[in-house]
Amino acid sequence: MSTSSQNDYPLPTATPEEPRGLFGGIFQALGQFIYWVVLLPVRLFQARRELPNTLTIYSVHPSFFLWLLVAVGFSFAAVVQQWPDTASILGWAYVWVLLYFLCTLLYDFSFKKLALWVGIFLLIWLIAKYFEMLQSIVIVGHLIRYLTSLDPRLDPGTATVLSWLLLLPWVAGIAQMVLNGRKRITPNDISEFHFGEGTEMTDRTGLRFRTNYRDILETLLTFGGGDLIAVDNHQKEIKRWNNIVGLYFLWGHLDRILHQRAVVETTDEELGEEQ
Numbered sequence: 001m002s003t004s005s006q007n008d009y010p011l012p013t014a015t016p017e018e019p020r021g022l023f024g025g026i027f028q029a030l031g032q033f034i035y036w037v038v039l040l041p042v043r044l045f046q047a048r049r050e051l052p053n054t055l056t057i058y059s060v061h062p063s064f065f066l067w068l069l070v071a072v073g074f075s076f077a078a079v080v081q082q083w084p085d086t087a088s089i090l091g092w093a094y095v096w097v098l099l100y101f102l103c104t105l106l107y108d109f110s111f112k113k114l115a116l117w118v119g120i121f122l123l124i125w126l127i128a129k130y131f132e133m134l135q136s137i138v139i140v141g142h143l144i145r146y147l148t149s150l151d152p153r154l155d156p157g158t159a160t161v162l163s164w165l166l167l168l169p170w171v172a173g174i175a176q177m178v179l180n181g182r183k184r185i186t187p188n189d190i191s192e193f194h195f196g197e198g199t200e201m202t203d204r205t206g207l208r209f210r211t212n213y214r215d216i217l218e219t220l221l222t223f224g225g226g227d228l229i230a231v232d233n234h235q236k237e238i239k240r241w242n243n244i245v246g247l248y249f250l251w252g253h254l255d256r257i258l259h260q261r262a263v264v265e266t267t268d269e270e271l272g273e274e275q
Contacts, residue, residue, distance in 0.1 A: 076159055222246070
């Protein structure tokens with residue numbers, strides 16, 4: 001029997017998870033969110049120091065995306081209160097952030113689709129500029145002057161109130177993440193925890209996994225988040241876990257765990273052949 005695979009990939013040992021209370025789980029989820037928002041580089045490097053055969057990941061509710069409006073509202077309001085002359089510039093910035101958020105909720109833009117739409121709008125803009133230069137028909141200029149005349153200005157009070165109101169559903173999204181979005185992945189199974197319902201176990205035998213970043217806008221708001229898909233040997237989708245926070249950065253560690261399963265199965269086959 002070959003021992004090289006055992007030396008390179010030691011067999012995983014069972015590590016039972018300690019039960020956590022409700023408040024413990026909430027604080028754990030809040031701590032992970034702070035890692036991603038404030039200490040992203042630390043979180044990326046620390047993910048490699050976790051147990052080599054266990055990884056806990058979180059899928060999030062769409063209300064999680066509200067952190068963008070909450071953070072922008074509080075920060076922009078503070079800036080305008082300190083420097084009132086920035087109200088016009090930050091007013092436009094807040095409008096574009098709000099538009100980004102609405103597009104995130106309403107549409108799914110993959111990288112190819114986003115590039116296509118950017119190309120379409122760029123083509124329209126170039127055609128309009130062509131008519132302005134050669135045919136003396138002003139199109140873009142009128143549109144820019146009209147939008148400039150609207151002069152949206154950021155009101156600190158309004159932005160602050162909106163941020164406080166949006167903070168409530170965001171906190172509910174965090175609770176949803178910790179109560180129903182936690183997945184624990186080991187070389188043998190995937191455990192999902194649902195508050196008030198129980199635990200669901202998915203056996204990884206015969207399953208292959210791949211990632212899917214169906215919406216680049218959501219990927220940015222979830223710090224490299226995406227969907228984890230389990231398929232069988234016929235490439236039929238068995239299960240999908242949507243909006244996994246930081247999946248792009250955690251995939252290397254997750255892939256090592258998935259490979260451990262293959263090593264364990266290969267070792268078991270070799271033992272059976274020798275017997």
